[in-house]
Amino acid sequence: MTEIAKHAEVSTATAYRHFSSAEDVLHAFRVQVSFTLRDFSATRTTVACSASKQCPDTGCRSSNMAERWCRCARTTAT
Template sequence: MRSDTERNRRRLVKAAAFLAGRHGTAVKMADVAERAEVAAATAYRHFGSVEEILAEYRFDVGLRLLTFSQRAESHGITLLDEVSREWVRLVVKHGRAMVHTRSGEGYLARLRSGAHYLTVQADALARPIAEAAEELGLPAPGDEGHFLWNILFDPREIFDLKDTVGLSEAQLSRRLVAAYCGSLRGWTLDGAPEDADR
């Protein structure tokens, strides 16, 4: 990709994140183009919508999480705790634009259809979730384990716990990991074969 093309893409992503963090879903492509100091036509050559730009923003954050997860040397619940804590840190660092990368379609439907900004996050969590489940004596939960993690670690809820309840990043991460382990146990046990006929 040419350097000016890559520069324009980066500027558009940064502009969309800035505006979405302040104005939510009311942001228009023309606003993003103006903030990025590019023509609207240039913006549309790179992205089809503001939602697409924000998905790219979320993907970039997911890549950072994936890199962290791949480099982590811990195992089991400790690994899950470290990766989850890093996610909380990334969400807070990258701001409220993370809240606006949502969809009317459910998480599992998007994940199974290959939404790139979710699959990179799922890749980052695959080993931590599988190893935590094993440490808990549970079978690997597959993408339903990702679903449960996503419910608890949704950026909107992270900001709510931080700003409304006043929890520190470390506190909210610890509590969410503990809640996740409990919900994973309940989810897995409820799906046991002897319950299938109920």
């Protein structure tokens, strides 16, 4: 928790006020990322396919959406 608090630029006491363990911090982060990805997916009506054409989300390769999720997750994490 000390390292997490240091990275978050808060005191260790503040970190413990919000989370009881590093596992709780990780769980909260995962929940936040999953909600962000869900919201991102819900707002997409079309995405660019690898062939540079537009198609409905349901027709795109899952790897394309996964790449977009990763970019979204990196934005959330920073």
